[in-house]
Amino acid sequence: xxxxxxxxxxxxxxxxxxxxxxxxxxxxxxxxxxxxxxxxxxxxxxxxxxxxxxxxxxxxxxxxxxxxxxxxxxxxxxxxxxxxxxxxxxxxxxxxxxxxxxxxxxxxxxxxxxxxxxxxxxxxxxxxxxxxxxxxxxxxxxxxxxxxxxxxxxxxxxxxxxxxxxxxxxxxxxxxxxxxxxxxxxxxxxxxxxxxxxxxxxxxxxxxxxxxxxxxxxxxxxxxxxxxxxxxxxxxxxxxxx
Ligand SMILES: C[S@@+](CC[C@H](N)C(=O)[O-])C[C@H]1O[C@@H](n2cnc3c(N)ncnc32)[C@H](O)[C@@H]1O
Numbered sequence: 372x373x374x375x376x377x378x379x380x381x382x383x384x385x386x387x388x389x390x391x392x393x394x395x396x397x398x399x400x401x402x403x404x405x406x407x408x409x410x411x412x413x414x415x416x417x418x419x420x421x422x423x424x425x426x427x428x429x430x431x432x433x434x435x436x437x438x439x440x441x442x443x444x445x446x447x448x449x450x451x452x453x454x455x456x457x458x459x460x461x462x463x464x465x466x467x468x469x470x471x472x473x474x475x476x477x478x479x480x481x482x483x484x485x486x487x488x489x490x491x492x493x494x495x496x497x498x499x500x501x502x503x504x505x506x507x508x509x510x511x512x513x514x515x516x517x518x519x520x521x522x523x524x525x526x527x528x529x530x531x532x533x534x535x536x537x538x539x540x541x542x543x544x545x546x547x548x549x550x551x552x553x554x555x556x557x558x559x560x561x562x563x564x565x566x567x568x569x570x571x572x573x574x575x576x577x578x579x580x581x582x583x584x585x586x587x588x589x590x591x592x593x594x595x596x597x598x599x600x601x602x603x604x605x606x607x608x609x610x611x612x613x
Contacts, residue, residue: 386450387443388461394594397472402459403432411436412482413465413499418446418458420484420555425450425458427553431479433458436465466499469507470583471594478511481518485557488524500531506583509540512575519547521570523561528569535571540578546570 388402403409408431412421415435425433435458437443443462450458461468489497508518518535522528535541554562561568585593 384451386447386455386459388459390461390463392595393463393467393472394592395472396474396594397461397468399474399477403434407432407457408479409434409477410480410482411478412484413469414438414483414486415442415446415460416556417442418449418460419559420482420549420553421458422446422449422453422455423550423553425455426453429457431457435460436463436468438462438464466504466507467592469504469511470586473511475510475580476513476516479513479516481508481512481516483518484521484555485561486520486522486527488522488527490524490526498527500527500534502534503583503586505534505538505541506581509538509575509578510580510583514575514577517544517572517574519570519572521546521555521558521568523557523566523568525567525569528571532569532571535573540576541573542576544572544574546572 388397399405399409410424410431411434412418413436415421415437416439418435418437421433421435424431435443435446437446437460440462443460446460449455450460463472483499486499487497489495512518518541520528520531520535522531532543536543549558551559558568
C-alpha cells in the first residue's frame with residue numbers, strides 16, 4: 372500500500388460509518404480503497420459471517436448494512452476488538468441505501484442471508500426482494516458480480532429464486548459454501564436444529580444501463596448532490612466518534 376493510501380484510509384476508531392444526513396450518497400471511494408474489492412452484507416445482524424470473512428480475507432473490504440442499532444454496536448465492538456480495518460458498518464435501511472446511495476457497478480458480492488421473511492401475505496410488500504430491488508442490485512453489482520442468498524423460509528426462497536431466474540440480467544451459479552465459523556447467527560441456530568435452508572447465487576450479466584426510476588418517497592428523503600457527501604462522511608476524529 373502506498374503512503375498516500377495510508378493517509379487516505381486510516382483505520383477508524385469506530386467501524387460505524389457516521390451518517391448525519393441519510394440523503395447523502397455514500398462516497399465509497401473515500402470510505403474504501405477503490406483498488407480493492409468491496410463486498411456488502413445486507414441485514415448483517417451482529418456480523419458473525421462478515422467478521423469471519425474480514426478476518427480470513429484481509430485484502431477484501433466489507434460493508435455491513437444493518438438497521439438495528441444494538442446489532443450495529445455489537446459488530447462494531449467485535450470489529451474493533453479483532454482490529455478488522457477492512458470492515459465497516461452502516462446503520463441505514465438497505466433498500467434505500469442500494470437504490471439511492473451507492474455508485475453503479477462497484478460491489479463484487481452482495482450477501483443476503485436470512486432476510487426478514489414477512490410470512491403474512493399482507494406483509495409481503497415489506498420483503499426486500501422485489502423488481503425494484505433487482506434493478507438496484509444489478510446496477511450496484513459489478514458486471515460478473517454475485518448475489519448470494521440463504522433463507523430458512525422456503526416459500527420466500529422459491530420466490531427469490533424464481534424472480535432472479537426470470538430476470539435476463541442474472542444467471543444462476545453455484546451457491547457458496549460457508550465454514551462453521553462463517554455461518555451467520557441465524558444460520559448457526561437453524562443448522563444446529565437441522566432445519567432445511569434454501570441457498571442460491573446469481574451472477575450479473577451485461578445489460579442495457581437504465582436510470583433507476585424515481586420512487587414515490589418524501590422529497591426530503593431524496594438523495595442530494597454527490598459533491599456534498601464528503602463533508603458528511605469525512606474521516607475527521609470528531610465525525611468518526613460522533
Ligand atoms: C432475520 S435477521 C438475520 C440476521 C443475519 N443475516 C443472520 O443471518 O444471522 C434479519 C436482519 O436484517 C436486518 N434488516 C431487515 N431488513 C432490513 C433493511 N431493510 N435494512 C437493513 N437491515 C435490515 C434486521 O434488523 C436483522 O438484523
